[in-house]
Amino acid sequence: MTIKLHCFGESGNAYKAALALELSGLDWEPVFVDFFNGANRTEAFRDINVMAEAPVLTDGDLTLSQSGVIQQYITDKTGKFGGRETQKYEVLRWVLWDNHKMSSQVGMTRFLMNFLPENKRPAEVITFMQGRLRAAFTTLNTHLEGRDWIVGDGLTNADLSCCSYLFYPEPFGFDRSDYPNIDAWLSRISATPGWKHPYDLMPGNPSDRA
Amino acid sequence: MTIKLHCFGESGNAYKAALALELSGLDWEPVFVDFFNGANRTEAFRDINVMAEAPVLTDGDLTLSQSGVIQQYITDKTGKFGGRETQKYEVLRWVLWDNHKMSSQVGMTRFLMNFLPENKRPAEVITFMQGRLRAAFTTLNTHLEGRDWIVGDGLTNADLSCCSYLFYPEPFGFDRSDYPNIDAWLSRISATPGWKHPYDLMPGNPSDRA
Known part of the structure; x- marks a missing residue:
């Protein structure tokens, strides 16, 4: 039976699950969630996932949500x-x-910064969040000093989780060249056989709405 | 050997681990992390936890961080x-x-809202975050409709994680009376034999700095 992943291209959380599925070699297919038209906030979707979030995986009678849970399921x-x-x-x-x-x-x-209308973007919130993000990127960059992978000597769910949003082209206050260890690690991940960019792996991307 | 939990009273993340330890019956003791004087950002602390966060558990030679990991360890x-x-x-x-x-x-x-000097509190950020929190509280309240516990018919790490910050007295835009299912569920948790309030379970609380 083919595993189904309810997802959309712009979701880094969905990408964590989609990339794990793709690289695992399991038989899976994406099912488009039209997030930007509110599909995740409908009653039908909330009946599947009260959290109103993608991704959701279905495998026969089993339904799972939260990317970290889906990753654990793939590992199991x-x-x-x-x-x-x-x-x-x-x-x-x-x-x-x-x-x-x-x-x-x-x-x-x-x-x-990217998906709200320009006149609705809260400047103080964005500036504040970018400061917090710099601290997070620095933590990861420090941890990757002298390491090829976040844990041990190969790709794990730690990498598949942390890398996800960092492959997207839209600006959010992150420049790979500022964090050389993260930069090299992302290159290592994207050189993994079978790796795909989120917009090549899942349906939906910003150009659909341009 | 006594398990040590590096923690401080104000940390809801530390409380998740401390409460799990306390209710599990394991032999443990708290070790105070002087967060408000920057103890978690020292080089010595970062050597233990690059994330610069409490809680950190040590059990003999084993060191663990992230409350959800510590909870899993206690479960195992x-x-x-x-x-x-x-x-x-x-x-x-x-x-x-x-x-x-x-x-x-x-x-x-x-x-x-509580631990920054009054003239440094970013009003736009606080308002924005409170809106997001209302959505989160509503999700949890909806899930708890007709349920005594978040998963199954007893206390699990799901409850011990989600309840933690909700027991604190400092304001952050949450009133138990607005979310009756959360309110009843918190009462159920605090009625569990051995339950303690975070300020009774861990060293450090706002009155120390008043």
């Missing part, structure tokens, strides 16, 4: 991206850090 | 708060949602 099913047993806490540590300190704030800041 | 060690095996994705789902949509934003908003 394929044995990939979980690191060694002794590394499981360290992988989860970075997935959680990404959720609370990096992706959550990048996603919001990128939305405010 | 004691069998408590993980729900049934079939519920593990649902427990993780709410821990992740709390980290990316609720605690992260509550913690920041509460800090800005």
Whole structure:
């Protein structure tokens, strides 16, 4: 049975799940969530996910949401991206850090700077969030000093979580050249056989609405 | 060997770990992190946790950070708060949602509204964040309709994560009476034998600095 991932191209959280599915070799297909027309806030969607968020994975009767949960499911099913047993806490540590300190704030800041009408962009909020993001990028860049991957010696869910929003072209106050360790690590990830850019992996991108 | 939790009373993230330790019955003791004097940003602390955050747990040679990781460790060690095996994705789902949509934003908003000097509180940011928090509280309140606990029929890490900041007295735009299902659920948690308020469980609270 083909796994379905309810997703849209602009969502870095959806990309975390889509990239893990794609690189795992599992049979999957995307189902477009028309976020920019409010599809995730309908009653039908909330019945599937009260959090009103993408991604949502369905595999037969099973429904999962939260990218970190979907990643764990893929790891349980394929044995990939979980690191060694002794590394499981360290992988989860970075997935959680990404959720609370990096992706959550990048996603919001990128939305405010790119997907709101220009006259509705809250300048003070954007400036404030960019300051917090610099601290997060510095933490990740420091951790990657002397390391090829966030945990151990190969690609794990820690990388697949933390990298996601950093591949998007829209500005949110991040320049790869300011963070050389992050820059080299992102190049390492995008050189992984089978890697795809979010706009090539999932339906929907800003040019559809231009 | 006594488990040590590096923590401070004002940290809801530390409380998630401290409350799980306390209710698990494990032998543990708090070690004060003087956050308001920058103890978490010293080089010595960053050597332990590059994220510069509390809580940090040490158990012999093992060092763990991120409250959700510490909770998982306690579950692995004691069998408590993980729900049934079939519920593990649902427990993780709410821990992740709390980290990316609720605690992260509550913690920041509460800090800005209470722990910054009055003339440095960014009004636009606070108003904006309170709007996002209302959406998060509504999601949780909706999920708790007809439920005693977030997952299944007992206390899990999902509850221990999501409840944490909601027990603090400082204002951040949350009134229990606006969210009756959350209100009843918090009462259920605080009625659990052994439950303690964060300021009774960990060293450090605002009156120390008054």
